[in-house]
Amino acid sequence: MGYTIHELHEKLIQKEISSVELTRQFIAHRQQVEGDIHAFLSVNDEEALKQAAAVDAKIAAGEKIAALAGIPGAIKDNIVIRGQKCTAASRMLENWTSPYDAGVIERLEANDYVSVGKTNMDEFAMGSSTENSYFGPSMNPWNTEYVPGGSSGGSAAAVAAGEAVWALGSDTGGSIRQPASFCGLVGLKPTYGLVSRYGLIAFSSSLDQIGPITRDVTDAAIVLNAIAGHDERDSTSIPMEKADYTEALVNDVKGMKIGVPEEFFGKGIKPETREAIEKAIAFFKEAGAEIVPVSIPHIKSGVSVYYIIAPAEASSNLARYDGVSYGFRAPGDNIVDMYINTRTQGFGKEVKRRIMLGNYVLSAGYYDAYYKKALKVRRLLKEDFDRAYEQCDVLIAPSASGTAFKFGAFSDPLSLYMEDICTVPVNLAGLPSISIPAGFHNGLPLGMQIIGPALGEKKILRAAYTFEQNHPEFTKTAPKGEM
């Protein structure tokens, strides 16, 4: 298998390779494949090499380095870094440079991280294929005729194509897990409030979470260790002691109760996906876990609720992009025309569609019928999950209906929205979930989710790690990722 954080960390501290050499290798590889992949919106070679040199100096001085130190990573372009452009893949922010660092960036800096660039995404994280990026889509490193998934498609493509060892994504309705699944990687969406959202360009505030996309479960735990923790600048951040998630990397699920919610296996799920998960269930049973059938009836309303709440919050969060004090501006004869021209030209089609949806569901006369009702169903869905966790430790579900789809496969937005059925209920309930490779179909990876109760990261990491350790055949390197 390819390079992982934990393997490279060993090589660094054994002085088999320096961080600068490593970073150079990744930059060189990127220069070969990026033309086919388009994972990055901006690259940062000079700064990355500086960061790497600093780590090498520490190693040379005999200092202990963090698990993540000196190992090239990539950051989704909706997470701000001081002095760097941050576009959210939108024309609106094409030339905007952030004057401040996101909370996660400060934490990564404290871990001596190396970032080789900012990754492509669907505009403002709205989409599941990167086809909504103003700067053009990223390609799936397993087969460039296919999408890498989204919205964190650039992050997944970068890791799968060997352009970065790890990446940060953000997940509002599946935007970490689905691309991880499409690219044969591990994607972890933490519990809402575990990772600071300060400096994450908001799409839907009550759903957004930052998380890692990595090659294996161990790396996911290492990155989570670096980025998780209380941040008083985010009022929704959970005040809690720092945890070590690598403690959960135990190859053993004996006595664990794994719930199988029937609603996740509806008619939209492809046979190959169903088959892969059935095999996984059989494995867990074999490994000593107890399999518990559970029901989460409101999953069926998940997509409807999500496509009310997320656009509602987005319509307000994106109102600030008005051409007044920063970002793109299209002139107009007066202030209203300037607003209209700026937002008409600055936003892409999908973003405008969701803003309109959001404004509609919040408007007088429709609020009760849509937004208020959606909040109620969201609460019922949470209660469903709570009841399920009275019977089991984790839940198992598909990460997507099937493998990656081809570019342009979905011409109408509604059928694409329906694809989010497996992932959005998890965000609505604020739960942690990890997507891990669970097989292949026609040469493309398939993914599986393990969903935990709130702050149950260790439980899902343990189950995921056990599955991974017993299925090395699923953790393969994409053709473009071979170095």
Next chain:
Amino acid sequence: MKYEAVIGLEVHTELHTATKIFCNCKTSFGADPNTNVCPVCLGLPGVLPVLNKKVLEFAVRAGLALNCEISRFSKFDRKNYYYPDLPKNFQTSQFDLPICEHGYLDVEVDGEVSRIRITRAHMEEDAGKLVHHGSSITTADYSLVDYNRTGTPLLEIVSEPDMRSAKQAVAYMEKMRAILQYCGISDCRMEEGSLRCDANVSVRPVGQKELGTKTEIKNINSFKGVERAIEYEALRQAEILEAGGTIKQETRTWDENEGVTKSMRSKEEANDYRYFPEPDLVPFTVSDEYIENIRKTLPELPDARKARYMESYGLSAYDAAYVTSDKDRADFFEAMVKAGADAKEACNWLMGELAGKLSENGLEIKDSKVTPEAMAELLKLITKGTISGKIAKKIFPEMWETGKSAETIVKEQGLVQISDTGALEAMVDEAIAENPKAVADFKSGNKKAMGAMIGQIMKKSHGKANPRMVSGILIKKLQAL
């Protein structure tokens, strides 16, 4: 037909916290444009708000002082509308669970006290300031925006439509200002915008129960403006009704220069604010203990202070109300009394000489060039008989200009009152000798003739003769003639 006005007020007051409501920027007034700003209050991509705990404390304190119930469970909401002084294009405010509800204020007009109910008071953030190069945002060549004020904490206090006259509205505003100042919540300067007022006004025939159609008047920037705007609007509406017309529900703006209200936008053009719960701030609870701790720190409020001044110092209701209507004035008064000034005399001087000097110089009482202690010294010289009141009024401007104490000025200029009987008798004798006509008039029964002689003596003594003693000696001597 006779009409009565029905008035409700929406008061916005800036909370006098050191930092803004959702970030650590300073709230100071008058800084260079766009210097008290940060990514959070500028609404840059990715920022999040964090509630300043002092804002909650101030809001609870105000609520308690305004006799409100404090909500144990409260939350913030977003009010969505586009305006270039609002960087996020939504204002974080409170919609359906305000921090304070069901309060009241007792206000007095012409000796009659009425209770004005307060519907609610809620926390919210202020917007920035626009400077138009042209007359308005629609006609200006360009506009500049200063975000220093963005995120300044505000408390919006909404009354029930319980007021029936412009005078009552002004009394309510004055009482509101006094209470907020006493509690240290706001400096309440309408001219600087730290106290603002929108008025909802309707009229109805006297005796009618149902409310008439209301208009909302914005852009009222002074206490005088409150009175004039409401008076104008009530009259305007009454005239329309009298002529058989109907009132249009709309928002109007007060034009201070022309003294009229003008239509701004109709009900149909009103914004749909699309309120929804602020997802970046979690709902919060307020404990009984928290509330009681704040209640304990509430200062003596204007009504209590007024009662105390009437009782302890024997001030009239009018005088006590005047002194206590402004916290700084009441503090000044108390400092004077504490330094030994006679309370009634102190009150007279506050209303007279000091008020005159302050308005002449455009100063607030807390910026008075003569301290309460220095004024008390001056008043004590009168009480002791060292100087006359007349001399005191001459000394006071000099104290103001030079900063010298009353005693120093009296000594330097030899202004000590002449109370020596021998010296005064000599002056009286001289006056009698020099004014035979006045003496004759007095003898023939015209007592007023004495006045001219006293005046002459005072003039000759440069005001130093003790007028009371002069008068006594003169009467005695004239009667003995």
